[in-house]
Each structure stands twice: as C-alpha cells, then as structure tokens.
Amino acid sequence: MAPSTYGLSRQWQRILQRVPSLLDYQTDADLVHHLAAGQTWLAHCGVSSELECIVPVVGGQHGIMSVLMALLQPGDLLLAEALTYTPILTMAARLDLQTGAVAMDDDGVVPEAFEAWCREANPKAFYLTPTLQAPTTVTLSKERRARIAEIAAKNGVILIEDDVFGPLKSNKPAPLAQIAPETTIYVASLSKAVAPGLRVGFLKAPTKLASALHQSVNLSVWMTPPLTLEVARRLIEDGTAGELTAQQQRIAKHRQNLVQSILGIEAVPNLSDGFHVWLPLPEGWRADVFSSECARLGVHVSEGRSFAMNASDAPEAIRLCVSHEANEERLKRGLEIAAGVLQQKPIGSSMKI
Template sequence: MAIWMPDLSSGDGPKYLRIVEAMAEDIAMGRLPAGTRLPPHRELAYQLGISPNTTSRAYAEAIKRALLRGEVGRGTFVRSADNDPARADPETLRRTDTGPIDLSRNLPIPGFSERHIRRVMSEIATGPGLRSLLDYQTDKDLVHHRAAGQMWLANCGLDVSVDRVVPVVGGQHGILCVLMALLQPGDLLLAEALTYTPVLAMAARLGLQTGAVVMDAEGVVPESFEAWCHAANPRAFYLTPTLQSPTTVTLSAARRATIAEIANRHDVILIEDDVFGPLKRDKPVPLAQMAPETTIHVTSLSKTVAPGLRVGFLSAPRKLVPALHQSVNLSVWMTPPMTLEVASRLIEDGTVAVLSDQQRVTAHRRQQLVQHILGTDTVPRVPEGFHVWVPLPAGWRADVFSAECARLSVRISEGRIFAMNAAEAPEAIRICVSHEPDEDRLVRGLEIIAGVLQQKPSGSSMAI
C-alpha cells in the first residue's frame, strides 16, 4: 500500500508547516480519512528527500493542532473530528428527542426563556421604538444598551462604569474582537493548558503564537504564568477562572490575586472569560475587579438565556475601549440593535436573574444525577455548572472510550480536544448535562457511560 505523500510543490514558508497544511487539506478533502495510519516520520523524510527533523516537527505540530494522534508503540493516526467543537458538524448542535444521546455540548438547559423572549418581542413590535432599532446605530444610541450591560456585569460581580462596557455578539465574538483589537501577528497569546478550543483557531487565523500555562488540581498555576512572562514576553493571557471548561475548576481568590499581580507587573492583558460565572453562587471576585486596568472581562447571555440570543458584553480599561469598538465595527459593523434591545429589557426587568436561578437549580439537580449514577469516586463533586470532568481508569485511552460510547449512541468529548499540546493531554472525558432536554435521556446516557467505565479496555486501547 502506497504511503501518504504530501504535495509540497506549491506554497511557501517552512517545509514542516507546508507538510502540516497539505495534511490538513487532505484530511478536509477526505483523502486522509480518520484512522489512517501515517508513515513513520523518518520514512516520510526519506521519501521526500528532507531531514527527519523536519517531518518530526511537522508531526508534532499536527498533533498540537489535533489533526493527528500518536500512540506509543503503534504509530501516528489521523484523528476523528467527531468530537472537535472547532470542526464539528453544525447539525449535531440541534436538540432532538431521538437518535444519539448528546452529552458533548455545553449549552444551557432549554425551555425556560421562550415565553419571556416572546413577550419582549411582542412589546417591541407594538411599541414606538421599533423603527430606530431597524436602522444603523451610533455609539450615542448604544448608551441604553451599555447601561443594561453594566447591570448584567454587576450581576456577575463586577462594578464598572457604563463607558467601559462594549456590547458584542456573544462571548466568542467578544474574544475575537479582543484578539483582533489588541494583538498583532507574531504576538504571544497564553491560555490554560486545557482551554476553549475556538480560541486556538482564532489565534491561528490571526497569526498569533500560543503558549500553554500549566494547570494543577486547583486550576492554572501562577508560577507557570510568571515563567512565561520572564521567558517570552506574552501580550495576553486568556483564561476561564470560574467553572473552567473542561475541568470545572474555579480558581481561588488567592490565585486570582497572584495572577492579577503578575499581569500588572509584566503588563500582560488578562482576557477573563466569565460566561459560566452566573451559574456559580458565591464565586470569588472577578479578575477584572482585582486588576481593572489590565483585564478585559467577557460575558454573555448564551449560558443563562438562550444561545440564539447572541448578546454579550465586554468590560475593558477605558484606554482600550476605542480599539474594541473599532474591532466590533470591523467584524459586524454594529451589534444587532434588535437582539440587544431584547436582551436589555430582559436584564432591566429582572427576568435574566430569574432565568439564571432556574439554570442553576436545574443544573444542580442534573449534577446530582451524575453523582448518583457515576459515583463520587469517579466524578469530582461540583454541584454547579453544565459539565463534569472524568479522569478515566488506568488503561483507557480517551479516544477509544469516546468511540465505545459513540458505538452505544452516546456522544461525549475527550479531553484531548481541549489540550493546547495534544500529546500531553490527560486521558479524561468531559460530560455535559445540559444539552439534552429530556432528563430520562440524560439518565440513559449516564448509565451507558457508567457501564463502559466498568469494562476493561481491550488490549488495543491499553496505554503503552
């Protein structure tokens, strides 16, 4: 059987990156199906007439980008994209009561917000201000919506003035606007070693370098952040201090204070993703409250109201606000006034706070189901939030475990898809309790996972 040979005749740049780009294209076009075993890097180097160091570096970069997975003693294989949120089929985002049980999506529990949104849309449709909401808006027009954002940020534990609030089209758009506004190609962006995968895709598109900050059982390790600051002059550090995905860890007040102090001292922008913050009671003070001149705080209504209501808010130091507004203008011209108006009314009349409480209560009940079915020895006790992090028993590989669950019609996420360095990813899985509307389906899915956890992995899946 012929070995895979990348076409390096076109393009420019380092050869190892041209190999990776050729690999990515062949995977996308179906010429390299998931599970395909690639030739050893030395054999590929011989066939291409290049240095083995070049092909070794290419394979390492492809593993980092989650294109490949390496199995010690077995070889290097094309990864499946089934569980990769950056490349997944959008159809799998749809909620149904048939087909595979989907425990891979970190979306809010459905069913609470529809009647409230219907009410507000009716009020807008029959009220006097509809015409202006259908026209272009200026910064002056946004003052009302910024004030609603200020109220929502206060609900998230952050006290800011209205002139520091920037409305965006959801949290992901907010993060992209921050990166576009404040970082240049070649700048170094740090993130937690296990992180929100789309951020890495954004960084790659913007030509940013990335670095992984070490994590332990209590979250991101401040000493690792400090070491990066001394060694490489990072421009920004993206992190999720509350109910971190995938690990569920909430960073302590002490670690937050240390990270804020390090960022202030080294002039590093902290990008604090707080989309899960409203789901946690009694959370520590936000980083943006500790380091207001260094931190950009990102929040949205996607986890508490509805994912389709694409509204979020940034809180930023005043000196950075103009650049963020320009970034919003460049990407979408303006945050859609209609959706902003719906969100603003829900915030102002207290509905969003009620919806947050409903999400918290229901999530807590579902987390108790996880504890009951999987056992407290298997799952760390986290009573809040939409997801759990499950380190796998010895011998299981996360991709093999995920494939076995998929065979039994249950979708989960393997830990490797969140890893900045996939080769160093723990053998663990993330289970989301909120995507399935029907709790009976959630229970069946958890029971299937519990059954797989009781199995002994086959010899092909044993860690080598």
C-alpha cells in the same frame, strides 16, 4: 440548556413596536440604553464599570475574537491554560499568533507557571476562565486570582477573563476584572446563563483599550444587532434575565447530582455548578477508545485532547455536557451507557490506533 418561556412573552409586544427603529443604524444616544443594560448585567456578574468601558458583542466567542483582533499582532504570544476553550487555538492560528500553555494542577492554573512564561518569554495576553474553567470546571481561588493579577500587572500582560459561565456559579470569588480592572478585559455573555440562542455579550475593558475594542467590533460586524440587544436589555431590566439564570442554576445543580448518582461518587467526587463534568478516566482507559465505545452505543463525549494546547499534554479524560438534552429520560439513559462503559475492562487500550 434552553430555558422555559417564563417571563419572555411579556416583552415581545413592546419590542415589536420598536422594530422599525431597531432595524436602522443606531446613534450613540440609541446605544446608551443598551450600554446601561450591559452595566447592570456586569454588576450581576460581580464587575462594576463605567458606560464608556462597555462594548456590546455578539456573544462571548465573538467578544474573544474581537479582543484578539484588537490587541494582538501577528507573531505576538498568547498564553492560555494548558486545557482551554477549544476555539482559542483556531483563533490564534487564523491571526498568526504564537501560543503558550500555562500549566495547571487540580486547583486550576498555576500562578508560578504564568510567572515563568513572563520571565522567559514576552507574552502579550493571557486568556483564561477562572470560574467553572473550560473544560475542567475548576473555580480558581481568590488567592490564585490575586497572584495572577499581580504577575500580569508587573509584566504588562493583558488578562482576557472569559466569565460566560460565571453567573451559574454560587459564591464565586471576585472576578479578575474587579481585582485588576486596568489590566483585565472581561468577557460576559447571556448565552450560557440565560438562553443559548440569545447571542448577546458585553466586554468590559480598561479605559485605555475600549476604543480599540469598539473598532474591532465595527470591523467584524459593524454593530452588534440592535434588535437582539433590545431583547437582552428588556430581559435584564425587568429581572427576567436574573430569573432565567436562577432557573439555569437549579437545573444545573439537579443534573450534576444526577451525574454523580449514576456514574458514582468515586468517578465524580466533586460537583460543579455548571452544565459540564470533567471525568478523568480510570487507569488503562484511553480517552479516544472510551469515546469511540460511547459513540458506538449512541453517546457522544468530548476527549481531553480536544481542549489541550499541546497534544502531548492531553490527559486521559473526557468532558460530559449535560445541558443540551432537554429530555431527562434520554439524558439518564446516556449517562447509564457512559457508566456502563466506565465499568468495563478497557477495550483495546493496549492497541496502537
């Protein structure tokens, strides 16, 4: 959800005065201020870090790709939750990585399933989103986090913790990176919590891996653009980033309540703090048929199979995104259309497509 311009304009004149230097190559001394802002943002996310362990990136997706490029070799095994962030499989394919799906239940990824992979194979890394999980919106309990951290440390597996949605979650458990800082690479970003067009993120790495991540970023973009880093720095330091995050939280809660009021508490019994809703479909509905019917009526939803590591494990579920539509009346109309489809008898679900 794009935020209002509150708090933004007061920084533009100051930034413009620095444009000439920000358009040049940066020295280590120049980057210290940006790293310090990253340190502040990470602390806001619940993670403490030394400056030398922070790596600026061009948003979370670039950060994830940089991690995979830095630490995994062709043929290495990358684990992810059975339902996961869609680009992960594409990234793995580009890098010629093997992939494995770690089973989930209603409470998120199952630690015993992760342990079984470690026992039966040789995973190099485990990518997961413990907070507001993509796509299910589940937030992993502190007990499961502790168990996953323990298993990873015992088996020498690197945890890649994607926490770009973390700042939207109130009262979330401590991040894995805080529980197990020597085995976890933490991915933070301002794009989800502050503004989608602000493509700035920060990796927090174990000390022994920071150099490799810096080299990977250098290989992909040489340096994270100083101008956008400067924008992020000033928004973080003057408190505007925090204010905009709080605004996003309020909007997300409002829209979650809107979804539940229109689709019904039976369809959406639990609300998350984010901008997505995971909707298991009633018996008889197939996700592809439901999605097609919604699209015919002008509403686009994501099918569960879009997020499945293994197509055979794809649930008959859809994901609703309630962040991009700025006009709330249009959003309401879209939700009413989805609710109407949900109330229909399944259309052609018995047919083979």
